[in-house]
Amino acid sequence: MPFFKKPIKKSYLGVDFGASGIKIAELMNEKGRARLLTYGYSDRPFDSMSTNIIDTAKDTADLIRKICAKANTSSIKAVAGLPVASVFSSIVTVQAKNKNELQAAIHAKAKKLIPLPIEEMIIDSKVLDKIPEKGEFPKDLRNVRVLLTGAPKNIVKKYIEIFKLAGLELLSLETEAFALIRSLVGKDPSPIMIIDFGSMRTNLSVIEKGTPFLNRSINMGGHTLTKTISQSLGVSLKQAEQMKRDISALTRLAPGGSLPKLLDNLLQPIVNEIKYSLNMYAGQKESEGTTVEKIILTGGSSLLPNFSDYFTKLLNINTYLGDPWARVIYPLELKPVLQEMGPRFSVAIGLAMRDIG
Numbered sequence: 543m544p545f546f547k548k549p550i551k552k553s554y555l556g557v558d559f560g561a562s563g564i565k566i567a568e569l570m571n572e573k574g575r576a577r578l579l580t581y582g583y584s585d586r587p588f589d590s591m592s593t594n595i596i597d598t599a600k601d602t603a604d605l606i607r608k609i610c611a612k613a614n615t616s617s618i619k620a621v622a623g624l625p626v627a628s629v630f631s632s633i634v635t636v637q638a639k640n641k642n643e644l645q646a647a648i649h650a651k652a653k654k655l656i657p658l659p660i661e662e663m664i665i666d667s668k669v670l671d672k673i674p675e676k677g678e679f680p681k682d683l684r685n686v687r688v689l690l691t692g693a694p695k696n697i698v699k700k701y702i703e704i705f706k707l708a709g710l711e712l713l714s715l716e717t718e719a720f721a722l723i724r725s726l727v728g729k730d731p732s733p734i735m736i737i738d739f740g741s742m743r744t745n746l747s748v749i750e751k752g753t754p755f756l757n758r759s760i761n762m763g764g765h766t767l768t769k770t771i772s773q774s775l776g777v778s779l780k781q782a783e784q785m786k787r788d789i790s791a792l793t794r795l796a797p798g799g800s801l802p803k804l805l806d807n808l809l810q811p812i813v814n815e816i817k818y819s820l821n822m823y824a825g826q827k828e829s830e831g832t833t834v835e836k837i838i839l840t841g842g843s844s845l846l847p848n849f850s851d852y853f854t855k856l857l858n859i860n861t862y863l864g865d866p867w868a869r870v871i872y873p874l875e876l877k878p879v880l881q882e883m884g885p886r887f888s889v890a891i892g893l894a895m896r897d898i899g
C-alpha cells in the first residue's frame with residue numbers, strides 16, 4: 543500500500559464518445575511532452591450502438607465514472623470530442639478592411655453558410671492569415687481566411703451536463719478532427735487526408751498546415767460489415783464480430799494479400815466519398831497545384847486486413863496506419879497492448895494532448 547496519494551501532476555483526460563464505446567486516456571505534461579498515465583474504455587452492447595450516447599446523460603455519466611474508477615485516473619480536467627457529423631466546420635474567405643469589419647463579415651458569412659438558425663449555434667472562428675493587430679489592413683491582406691466552426695447549443699449543453707454529473711471539469715469541447723491532428727499529424731504542414739473508420743461512421747478530413755480544410759462524415763463503418771457477415775452467414779452479431787477480428791488477425795500474420803471481396807463491395811460508398819473529397823480539394827487548390835500527399839488511417843476498423851495497401855494502390859497515394867502513441871511517452875512493456883488498441887484511441891489521445899506542449 544502506498545503511503546502517499548499520487549502527487550498532484552498536471553494531467554488531462556481525453557474523453558471520446560464513440561458509437562462502440564467510451565474511450566478515455568489520461569496524459570501528463572512532462573516538460574511539454576505527453577506521458578501516458580492511464581487509459582480505460584467501455585464497450586457498448588450492439589443493440590444500443592445506434593442510439594446517441596449523449597441522449598442518456600445520467601447513464602453516460604455513470605459509465606464515465608466507472609471507467610475512471612477502474613483506470614484509477616487522477617485528474618478531473620477533461621477535454622471531450624464533438625462528432626464531425628454534428629459540427630459545421632469550414633475554411634471561408636471574408637473581405638475586411640479592419641478588425642471590426644472582420645468580425646461583422648465573419649458573422650454574416652456564418653449566418654449565410656450554417657444551415658441552422660444562428661441563435662441556436664455556438665460559433666467559433668479562427669483567423670488563419672496573419673493580420674495587423676491595429677489599424678487598416680494593407681490592400682493585399684483584405685481577403686482574410688477564417689476557420690469557421692459552429693456547434694448546436696443543445697448538443698453542447700448536453701455534454702456540459704454529462705461532465706457535471708460525472709464530477710469532471712470540462713475544459714474544452716472540440717471537433718474530433720483537431721484531436722486527430724495532434725495525435726497523428728503533429729507539425730507536418732503538408733496536405734494530408736485522415737480517414738477515421740469507426741463502428742457506425744467513417745470521417746474524412748483533409749488537413750493543411752495543421753488545420754482541417756475539409757471534413758466529411760459517412761454513415762457507415764465497421765459495424766456495417768459485422769451486420770453483413772451476421773446476415774449472410776446466419777450467425778449472431780457477437781459471432782460475426784469475432785470472425786471479423788479473427789480474419790484481421792490472421793491476415794496480419796500473412797500480409798500483402800488483397801482485400802476480401804465482401805469488403806471491397808462494402809467499401810464502395812467510402813471510396814466514392816474519398817475520391818470526391820480528394821477532387822474537391824485539388825479543385826479548390828487548382829491555382830497552386832496542391833494535392834493530398836498522403837493518407838493516414840485510424841479508427842478500430844482500420845485494423846481490417848490490407849487496408850493501407852488497398853488505398854495506396856487504388857488512389858495512388860501513400861497510405862499508412864497512424865500511430866497515436868508516436869508522440870507519447872509510455873512504459874515499453876505496454877507497447878504490444880497499446881499498439882493493438884492504438885487506432886481506437888487516436889481521438890482520446892489527441893483530446894488529452896490539447897493543453898500539453
Ligand SMILES: Nc1ncnc2c1ncn2[C@@H]1O[C@H](COP(=O)(O)OP(=O)(O)OP(=O)(O)O)[C@@H](O)[C@H]1O
Nearest residue numbers: 560561562740741742743764765790841842843845
Ligand atoms: N481487430 C479488428 N479488426 C477489424 N475491426 C476491428 C478490430 N478491432 C476493432 N474493430 C472494429 O472497430 C470498430 C470500433 O472502432 P472505434 O472504436 O474507432 O469506433 P467508434 O469510435 O466507437 O465508432 P464511431 O467513430 O463510429 O462513433 C468496430 O466496428 C469494431 O468491429
Ligand SMILES: [Mg+2]
Nearest residue numbers: 560561740841
Ligand atoms: Mg470514433
